Amino acid sequence: MRRVLIASLLCTGLAGGAHAAADPVPEIKRAPIPAQAAGRVHTLRQIPEACARIEGLFTGQAAEPYKFAVVRTSPTCQPRARFVDAAKAQPSEQAGWTFNDLIRVPNAACPQQQAVLRIWRKPAAAAPPRLDAQGRSRLYLQDEKQKAGAAQLAAIPMFAASMSVEGKACGA
Known part of the structure; x- marks a missing residue:
């Protein structure tokens, strides 16, 4: 993951709260963040x-x-952990994802409009490597290369985020 993760996901329309009724309870409870100005x-x-x-x-x-x-x-x-595209991953509780966070961001110039970010987390059952003869937990490069070649690497946790804009557009 040497390259910068820039997943510039654009919202092209207004969602009137269709997700809000179907959202499960998020793991993290938070109040809406302060209103944010346009262009900032x-x-x-x-x-x-x-x-x-x-x-x-x-x-x-x-x-x-x-x-x-x-x-x-x-x-x-x-x-x-990896951050994956929510459109491709299609996170849901049925697929083993956990609804992690719901972030609401009011628009300072248009109080009836807010951005809503939904963050999903997919946990992975990771266990530390077994202890070797010296009582240390170690990974050996050759062993890990063999596991990678056989597609037997352990799963890592993943995160995905989707965004929508709720409320009336300014001037509408």
Whole structure:
């Protein structure tokens, strides 16, 4: 994961709350964040285990009122989880995902409009390696290469985020 994770996902329409009724209860409970001004990038959430930060921006344009990006926090950070595209992953509780967080961001210039970010987490049952003869938990390169070649590497946790804009558009 050397390249910067920038998944610039754009919102092209307004969702009138269709997701809100179907949302399960998130793991993290939070109040709406303070209203954000158009054209000002703001951090929505940091996910340290994925070496990622989610940033958002109200654009001030009716066609795409809000957009967000997943940005790598540091080039030297070693991720213990992956951030995947929610459109491809299709996260749901039936597929083993956990509804992790619901973030609501009001638009300062248009109080009836808010961006809603839904974050999903897929846990992985990771166990530390067995202890060797010296009582240390070690991974050996040759053994790991063989596991990778046989597609037997352990699963790692994953995160996915989807965004929608709820409420009336400004001037409507």
